[in-house]
Structure formats: structure tokens, C-alpha cells
């Protein structure tokens with residue numbers, strides 16, 4: 678099975694849920710930049726203080742800050758990994774390429790979780806995180822379309838992209854993901 682993966686898709690598509698499940702079942706390192714940033718905010722670190730207001734608006738925190746977080750976790754890790762919420766724009770994708778070249782590793786597959794906007798918004802509203810109110814959700818979807826969606830073509834051109842229908846139950850989606858990683 679492929680062991681070095683990116684999860685791509687809009688907020689609410691289920692990246693975190695599926696990434697956590699897959700990581701646990703296949704002993705992969707799960708790196709969610711959103712989770713790591715929220716932990717920094719909670720701990721009140723300098724980094725967290727810098728990120729908090731940006732996250733509350735649904736915008737992206739600085740590429741340098743996020744890259745530093747990812748770098749610190751991937752350096753020294755030799756096994757498989759699964760990145761969720763990173764890269765989120767082309768600059769981050771290029772920075773990741775540079776980091777992986779240094780580590781002599783490469784992305785084996787990019788899983789795009791696809792789901793229609795209406796369902797995404799319903800899922801996010803029922804989740805109720807601090808940045809899950811309607812105005813911020815709309816902004817996160819705009820930021821996704823403008824900054825993150827261009828990564829779809831980028832990874833398609835590299836022959837790494839695999840689309841997965843992200844509707845249905847957690848286990849149904851997990852089944853589709855595993856099937857797409859073993860072909």
C-alpha cells in the first residue's frame with residue numbers, strides 16, 4: 678500500500694476523520710497542520726498567538742510558520758506519513774517538494790476528497806469548532822477555491838491525484854480510500 682500521502686479537499690470533506698483512521702490502521706504518522714496549530718493556540722505559545730486571529734477569520738497562517746511545523750515533525754521520521762491540511766497553496770507545495778528532496782522522500786499519492794458545498798456546510802455547522810460559524814465557513818470555502826484548489830491540477834499533472842467520493846458513512850469512504858491505495 679502507498680505510505681506517503683496527501684489529503685486534499687475542502688473544509689468539511691472529512692480529511693481529518695479519514696486521515697486519523699487510516700493512520701491508526703496502517704501505523705502511519707498523521708500530521709494535521711490545523712490540529713497542530715490549534716494545539717499551539719491552546720498552549721498559548723508565541724506561534725499560537727500569531728496564528729489565532731488568522732484562523733478565526735478562516736484565512737491561512739503564514740507559509741513559513743506552517744512549513745516550520747511540518748519540517749520539525751517530518752525530520753527524523755522514516756516511516757509512512759499522511760499530511761492533512763498541508764500544503765494549502767502552491768507556495769507550500771513547492772516548499773514541501775524542497776523539504777522532501779532534502780529528506781530523500783516523495784509523495785506517493787494525493788487523495789482528493791470530493792463533496793458538494795451544501796453537504797460541506799451542513800457538516801461544518803454541526804461540528805461547531807470556533808471557526809465553524811457560517812460567515813467564517815464561507816470565507817474558508819472561498820480561500821479553498823482561490824488558494825488550495827489549484828493544487829488539484831498541479832498534482833494531477835504529476836500523475837499523483839486520485840479522487841474519492843466523500844459522501845456516505847465513515848466506513849464507506851474509508852473503504853474507497855483503501856481501495857485507491859492498493860491499485
Ligand SMILES: Nc1ncnc2c1ncn2[C@@H]1O[C@H](COP(=O)(O)OP(=O)(O)O)[C@@H](O)[C@H]1O
Pocket residue numbers: 687688689692693710711712714731732733735736737738739740743761762763764765769808817
Ligand atoms: N497549511 C496551512 N497553511 C495555512 N494555514 C493553515 C494551514 N493548515 C491549517 N491552517 C489554519 O488552520 C485553520 C483550520 O485548518 P483545518 O483544521 O485544516 O481546517 P479544515 O480541516 O476544516 O479545512 C485554517 O482555516 C487556517 O487558518
Ligand SMILES: [Mg+2]
Pocket residue numbers: 692693709711762
Ligand atoms: Mg480538518
